[in-house]
Amino acid sequence: MNLAAGFTFICPFKTNSGNRALEHLPVELSDLNAFKPMIITSASLTGKKAIRTLIQAFGDSGMTLGLFDEVTDKADLSVVDQIKELYVHGKYDSIIALGAGLVADTAKLVNLAVSTKIADARKLSAEADIRGPLSPLVVVPTAGATGMETSKYAVLNRRTFVSVSLMPNLVILDPRLTKTCDPKITVESGMAAFGRTLEAYISSDKNPFMDAYAFTALRFIRENLAVAVNKRCNKQASLAVANAAAMSGCVLSNTGQNVLHRLGQIFQNIVHVHPGVMIGMCLNPFLDDCMKKDSSLVSSLLQPLAGDDKSAAMPEAGKAGEAFREIYGFSYEIYGALKGRMPRTISEAGISQFLMNDILEIINKEPDGAYLRTLVERVCGSSVRA
Amino acid sequence: MILPDYYEFCCRVKLVAGHDALEKIPSLLGEMGAQKPLIITDKGVAAAGLVDIVVKALSDGVVIGGIADNVPPDSDLKVVNQLAGLYRDNACDAIIAIGGGSVMDTAKGVNIVVSENATDLMAFSGAGALKRHLKPLVAVPTTAGTGSEVTLVAVIKDHEKHLKMLFTSYFLLPSVSILDSRMTMTMPPFITAMTGMDALSHAVEGYYCLQKNPLSDAHSLAAINMIFKNLPSVTKNPLDKDGRLAMAVAACLAGVSFSNSMVGLVHNLGHATGAVCGVPHGICMAMLLPYGLEYNMHKREDTIAELLLPIVGEEVYLQTSKSERADKVVSMIRQMNQDLNVITGGRHPRNLSEIKDRDGKQMVPRDVLPQIAQAAMLDGATIYNPEEQDYEDNLMVLDAAWEGRSLDRNKIKKG
Numbered sequence: 001m002n003l004a005a006g007f008t009f010i011c012p013f014k015t016n017s018g019n020r021a022l023e024h025l026p027v028e029l030s031d032l033n034a035f036k037p038m039i040i041t042s043a044s045l046t047g048k049k050a051i052r053t054l055i056q057a058f059g060d061s062g063m064t065l066g067l068f069d070e071v072t073d074k075a076d077l078s079v080v081d082q083i084k085e086l087y088v089h090g091k092y093d094s095i096i097a098l099g100a101g102l103v104a105d106t107a108k109l110v111n112l113a114v115s116t117k118i119a120d121a122r123k124l125s126a127e128a129d130i131r132g133p134l135s136p137l138v139v140v141p142t143a144g145a146t147g148m149e150t151s152k153y154a155v156l157n158r159r160t161f162v163s164v165s166l167m168p169n170l171v172i173l174d175p176r177l178t179k180t181c182d183p184k185i186t187v188e189s190g191m192a193a194f195g196r197t198l199e200a201y202i203s204s205d206k207n208p209f210m211d212a213y214a215f216t217a218l219r220f221i222r223e224n225l226a227v228a229v230n231k232r233c234n235k236q237a238s239l240a241v242a243n244a245a246a247m248s249g250c251v252l253s254n255t256g257q258n259v260l261h262r263l264g265q266i267f268q269n270i271v272h273v274h275p276g277v278m279i280g281m282c283l284n285p286f287l288d289d290c291m292k293k294d295s296s297l298v299s300s301l302l303q304p305l306a307g308d309d310k311s312a313a314m315p316e317a318g319k320a321g322e323a324f325r326e327i328y329g330f331s332y333e334i335y336g337a338l339k340g341r342m343p344r345t346i347s348e349a350g351i352s353q354f355l356m357n358d359i360l361e362i363i364n365k366e367p368d369g370a371y372l373r374t375l376v377e378r379v380c381g382s383s384v385r386a
Numbered sequence: 387m388i389l390p391d392y393y394e395f396c397c398r399v400k401l402v403a404g405h406d407a408l409e410k411i412p413s414l415l416g417e418m419g420a421q422k423p424l425i426i427t428d429k430g431v432a433a434a435g436l437v438d439i440v441v442k443a444l445s446d447g448v449v450i451g452g453i454a455d456n457v458p459p460d461s462d463l464k465v466v467n468q469l470a471g472l473y474r475d476n477a478c479d480a481i482i483a484i485g486g487g488s489v490m491d492t493a494k495g496v497n498i499v500v501s502e503n504a505t506d507l508m509a510f511s512g513a514g515a516l517k518r519h520l521k522p523l524v525a526v527p528t529t530a531g532t533g534s535e536v537t538l539v540a541v542i543k544d545h546e547k548h549l550k551m552l553f554t555s556y557f558l559l560p561s562v563s564i565l566d567s568r569m570t571m572t573m574p575p576f577i578t579a580m581t582g583m584d585a586l587s588h589a590v591e592g593y594y595c596l597q598k599n600p601l602s603d604a605h606s607l608a609a610i611n612m613i614f615k616n617l618p619s620v621t622k623n624p625l626d627k628d629g630r631l632a633m634a635v636a637a638c639l640a641g642v643s644f645s646n647s648m649v650g651l652v653h654n655l656g657h658a659t660g661a662v663c664g665v666p667h668g669i670c671m672a673m674l675l676p677y678g679l680e681y682n683m684h685k686r687e688d689t690i691a692e693l694l695l696p697i698v699g700e701e702v703y704l705q706t707s708k709s710e711r712a713d714k715v716v717s718m719i720r721q722m723n724q725d726l727n728v729i730t731g732g733r734h735p736r737n738l739s740e741i742k743d744r745d746g747k748q749m750v751p752r753d754v755l756p757q758i759a760q761a762a763m764l765d766g767a768t769i770y771n772p773e774e775q776d777y778e779d780n781l782m783v784l785d786a787a788w789e790g791r792s793l794d795r796n797k798i799k800k801g
Contacts, residue, residue: 003403003404003628003631003632003635004404004405004627004628004631005404006402006403006404006405006406006407007401007402007403007404008400008401008402008403008410009400009401009403010398010399010400010401011397011398012398013396013398014394014395014396014398014556015393015394015395015396015601016392016393016394017389017390017392017393017394018389018390018391018392018393019391019392020392021392024394030514031514031555031556032556033517033518131417131418131419133519169398207403208608208612208635208639209401209605209639209642211604211608212601212604212605212608212639213601213604215604216387216600216601216603216604219387219600220387220389220600223387236389239389240389243389243600247601308692308695308703311700312695312700312703312704313704
């Protein structure tokens, strides 16, 4: 790690994780000087049970809660404007985003709209400079979180807003909400977090603070993702994966190295697949390239992935290869256990050539588009071409 | 890696580090809508020329609203109020605090007064009394030890009423902390050694105390590794720029860890030793750290053993059998005190009996140990220590630390 070059790090959110974490919300909100939160969620995507669990956690706190549960996968800035009106009219003072992905994106932009007091949220511009602090925002991820919930990004209708001010003040990880009995949901979430974190961890511009989050996230996923797949409905393993996903949002917000992330995002925007699908697919070819470029960076992965003893026992020259084998073996096990439900190629994901062409058009506009294309080419499969 | 049944972790401060991190202050202030900072510091920091370096770094885009270098070693309500007046009179819109713990505390106190327009600071004491964002506060630590640039606590003393006011709130956190190698470059070897050991005690205690969690652990491990790699060399070569930066970063990592996982016996007995005998905090930490490990060994052996790898590196780690790793951690920390003793020409002590004041007088006579053991019973840090402490155990630890011999672990009352 090269400290002499200097670095900046920020992670504005507090993490509360574990049993009855939700019950801490009233106290945490009042510490943020918030007493009338509005819950933004999706009855259809997040589910009514999760919404009930969250509301019940407020017990006899006496807090008045607002609820907007109509975020759908078609959410856009008009929905943001609609929620903003409800928020202003109801005199709410904070937002709780309950759910994964889009729900948090919507909530972040509602927060931007109400904090900057913009008259018409449909006119929010992704180009404008966003400076905080905004109103208190709590994120409560459910199973299948993308990791983006805790990040500085908000993506709506293919438009990406970026600012540290958009990051939440608090993330609550409660096993009642992060548990799922569908291992595919956990794997999507885990692979998204794994890929993004791994890329930052082996980059040359990392710093010790970001590293602490990345190390923890990588080890959590390595130790828990296969368990979550093999022992269905395992509360502890899925909570650990959810922890890693939340940490990956912090890591992603502090790195400029985000090839895998961007590919995941582009495919999510166009064909609405979980970013973990594409990130998982591209992991091996990406690592292959990293090995060829500078295998010494890859060797640092062995410690978080294989543990202290195994990593220390491996001579330096063998570390990168061993780390590569760890990852290969680990993803092989997970993909195998899912029996084809997690696609290994773009063909298997059922993406048509027609949509693929749209995707390639966007990829070509990226500054490193030529490289991204070489990655995509290697995971196409038989029926589509890049 | 163990996921605790429940944990909380938080470090909301923006951290900017580097050999020229100070030069980023104007744009950081600009991002927060501020351009006229009040600089708060103490005489020692100013005399070391550190304020001049900061002022020079601020030359572009910032109007300095005043420089106050009268922060006393012990925070004082009177000074807080006086500096708040200066802030208002000069129409400042931000605070830059350059210094150690008491400067940070004072700056936080001033920030409460000016942000809340308070006349009575007492109204905001306790936990959670602050309700909104305060004025931008830029912390520039000059010690590489306390970690106070990332803590949400401030202690202000009202010397007239003999009151100690404690403030805890997320809003007290600095907006930005600047870790710049130039700020610690002039620290003499003896101070470098003790502040570095202070940081080590945060990282190590943070790793075995009761609120530890995976994120505080990762911060501890990184800090411990960097301290062992850099503390002896920086103490030997004060002008080692990269080593200074590494120590500043390590101390901050350690601060993040212990402010989340809390601290135990070492701090508990250390606070008491400081209070009874006036020994500098870092020295107390350095002398007591091996005993914190020994006292908690029967409850935390596996945890303590995990510290060996970042301390000694892979080769020695592999040569040490599993059952010896935890003991090796303790002996490496004792060895660090020994090495620092040699490097500082004997000024860094190896046990409580060796601590001397400026006139060479022994600061901790053996007969005050019972008084320290008693005072420690009133300190809050004992709550987070894995093993319970009582008066007899405290005295037993202090006795051993006074002589510099290992603790007889069979005599610890195991709860």
